[in-house]
Amino acid sequence: MTESTLTYPDNREPTVFTQEELGWQPWLEPYPADQLTERHWAGLVDASRAKSPYFLLLARDPDILQARTKTDKDIFYNTSSGLSRAERELAATATSRHNGCIFCASVHSRFATQYSKRGEDVQRLLDDGIGVDIDNRWNAIIAASVALTETPSAFGEKHIDDLRQVGLDDAEIVDVINGAAFFNWANRLMLSIGEPTPPKH
Numbered sequence: 001m002t003e004s005t006l007t008y009p010d011n012r013e014p015t016v017f018t019q020e021e022l023g024w025q026p027w028l029e030p031y032p033a034d035q036l037t038e039r040h041w042a043g044l045v046d047a048s049r050a051k052s053p054y055f056l057l058l059a060r061d062p063d064i065l066q067a068r069t070k071t072d073k074d075i076f077y078n079t080s081s082g083l084s085r086a087e088r089e090l091a092a093t094a095t096s097r098h099n100g101c102i103f104c105a106s107v108h109s110r111f112a113t114q115y116s117k118r119g120e121d122v123q124r125l126l127d128d129g130i131g132v133d134i135d136n137r138w139n140a141i142i143a144a145s146v147a148l149t150e151t152p153s154a155f156g157e158k159h160i161d162d163l164r165q166v167g168l169d170d171a172e173i174v175d176v177i178n179g180a181a182f183f184n185w186a187n188r189l190m191l192s193i194g195e196p197t198p199p200k201h
Helices: 039-043 047-051 054-057 061-075 085-099 103-118 117-126 136-152 157-163 172-193
Strands: 024-025 194-197
Touching: 024 103, 024 172, 039 136, 047 054, 054 061, 054 194, 061 085, 061 157, 085 117, 085 136, 085 172, 103 157, 103 172, 103 194, 136 157, 136 172, 157 172, 172 194
Parallel strands: none
Antiparallel strands: 024 194
């Protein structure tokens, strides 16, 4: 497969955090959709992801992609117990906001709004940043997510205690940690292999 770097001199990369649906362009050639094998389809997990340049790029290593996608789905979709989907998405949004990943923040802020019905509060996180004062529970989730993101070793007993004080049990605390940790990694990957594009109107 030919290795070439892709550039987009005409792209006006978004510079403001938004809940609008952004596009994304890779800096390396995605795997050709018409050459996907059974192994690649298994790696994608969802066939619809073959339409995404991000997932087609990751499909260069389908086994790693499959592990990544199944981990993602378990963290965010397995909500039969533990933290609500809205607050898992809040952790991902706070992490993405702190890391400066405008694309990921747009995706997960939309989910946080969809599941919490608190779009104005989610937008305040995007607009004002990680120091925003929303309410005790959301503040504790944001602070814990940011501590894990900035310096993982700085996350400790105080964050656990703060989460417990606002009503989270052990399983819910694990969900905050998983959501933030996964997107701390995912942001860095996305920021290093491509760039966001403006919303389509």
